[in-house]
Amino acid sequence: MRFLCVTCNEAMKLERVEGPEDGSLSVLFACAACGNRVAMLTNPWETQLVRALDVRIGGRSSPVEPMEFVRSMLASGREAGGGGASPSLPATGPASPSGCPFSAMANLAAETPGAIRQPGHPAIGESDASEPAPDPHPAIGEPRAPSGPVAGVPNSQLAWSPDAERRLERVPEFIRPMIRQSIEHFAAEHGYRLITPEVMAEARGAFGM
Amino acid sequence: MGDAGSGVASQLQDQTLRLHGRMAAIRHKVAILSGKGGVGKSTLTSNLAAALAEGGARAAVLDADLHGPALAKMLGVRGAALRFGPDGVEPPEAPPGIKVLSMDQLLRRDEAPLRWKAPTSEGDFVWRASAEAAALREFLSDTHWGALDFLLIDLAPGTDKISTLASLLPKIGAAIVVTLPTEVSQLTVRKSITLATELWGASVVGVVENMAGYRCGRCGHEERLFQGPDSAAMAREMGVSFLGRIPFDPGLAEAADRGAPYVRQARETPCAAALRAVAAALRSFVERPA
Structure with missing residues (x-):
């Protein structure tokens, strides 16, 4: 790929x-x-x-370590002499069998003008002649312009619980703004005023993650 | 054009090089397969290894049945832990000097099924076959087999296992297809012969008929155990070799339970003699002039 x-x-x-x-x-x-x-x-x-x-x-x-794959992937393996098991993947939140995460994000972008769309590159069939020329290469982690209104709770009334903020901190910095925005859209659409780890898990499931 | 920096293609190439490097020291890689379950592949594998080793060959067995491993038990090395040495994993040795590697030696408890770590078990069919192929590749490439005359690879039931092994080992010395003299068994076995022939060539495929007959322990009278079609005729019809028949003998299963190959425990029985004859036929089969 x-x-x-x-x-x-x-x-x-x-x-x-x-x-x-x-x-x-x-x-x-x-x-x-x-x-x-x-x-x-x-x-x-x-x-x-x-x-x-x-x-x-x-x-x-x-x-490469001998039998590195088997030792790290066995869920019920016993320790072999001279080699320990590699760390496992952390437990995941609730998962959804639905589709690809990118499609969920793309849908969010379509619903919210400017949310995900690449600056300087309008969507197919869309004209951006009236828009001011944006910085084509914003720095990673730089906050984007606030997104437009969505149905349900306005973004300005959304709050993040300390637990949810801590969980968000675990997300790599370079995608954190996008994840924050996606979860806020999800919360707003579903009528949540407080974003908690449970809401994050629900959003994650809805995104197919 | 590369893959943006992960070097996935070169990682896969390195895996192949490791595998081929390890396999280069092994003269004859022999797959024991059937496609059908319960025909005696593992019993045949353990006894062939013992017969070959007693005949002076350097022999090892790889239990490629990841979900139903039995060879460590059959060869009496179940409790032996694997050790990691500078040249890879050191497999335990069963008498008379058979190196044994099995998933059984890596599972924690008797009743523990093989399970892979995953963030979710949902949808594991997507990646499970890849994980099993990777595990088999590691067993082949990361075990310190040393120089061998024979590596016997005991495959799990299912024709898909033949394809997996062929993707790892495109050339092998022999593919022994085990069948029973029954129509039901041969229905599946024929599919395996077709696949093995396509993947490795008809010249390396040989059929062994198991449970070919029964000798009464009291009077010595011999009877056919099943009245199904002749396996030698099936082999002829499909253009592959026939390597011999093994009679049914309950002592085989008892010896396997004790962890001792029957061919060493009951040397004078017709069954042990038949196993030695198949081992000799295998040796001739792989060492015949091209």
Whole structure:
């Protein structure tokens, strides 16, 4: 799998991998020509499929250990002499069998003008002539402009519980603003005023994550 | 064009190189398969290994039945822990010098089924076959087999297991297809022969008929146990070799329970003689001129 920068027609380079966190890997790619960046999130099944192939996203950083895969993947294995089991994936929240996380995010983008859409690149069939020229390459983690109104609770009335904020802190920094925004949209649409870990888990399930 | 920096293709290539490097020291890789369950693949594997080792061959067995491993028990090394040495995992040895590797040696408890760690068990069919292929590859490539004459690989039932092994080992010395002289058994076995022939070539496929007959312990009278079709005729019809028949003998199962190959425990029985004859036929089969 590879990602191409449509503007530059260049293959994007892998920049960073974080996780798995709650079964999801976060992978950041950047275009070497224009610096444009995209983040890819995997759901637990996609993460597990990569693990099952015994390959490392981002490449290997340590030499291969004998039977490293079997020892790290056995759920009920016994310790073998001279080798310990590798750490397991952390437990995940409730999972949903529904679709791909990207489709959920794309839907959010479609429902919320400007939420996810790439700055400087209007959606197909949409004109952005009236919009001010945005910075085509905002820094990672830089907050985007507030999104438009959604049905239900206005975003301004949403609050995050301390537990939910702590859980959000576990999300890699470069995708945190997008995750925050997605969960706020989910909460607003479902009439929640306080975002708790339970609401986050529900949103995660709805996103197919 | 690369894959943006993960080097997945080169990681997979490294896995293949590791596997082929390990396999290079093994003269004959032999798959024991059937496609059908309960035909005696593991019993045949353990006894063939013992017969080959007693005949002076350097032999090892790999229990590729990850979900129903039995070879460690049959060869009496169930309690032996695997050790990690500089050249990989050191497999225990069963008399008379058979190296044994089985998933059984990695599972914690007798009643523990094989389970993989996963964030959720939901949808595990998506990745489980890949995980099992990766485990089998590691068993082959990360075990310190040393220089061997024979590595016998005991496959689980299911024709899909043949494809998995062939993807790891595109060339093998022999594929022994075990069948019973029954129509039901041969219905599945024929599929396995077709697949093994397509993947490895008809010249390496040989059929062994198990439970071929029964000799009365009191009077010595011999009877056919099943009245089904002749397995040698099936082999001929499908253009593959026939390597021999093993008579039914309850002592085989009792010896397996004790962890001792029957071929060493009851040397004078017709069954042990038949097992030695199949081992000799296998040896001739893999060492015949191309």
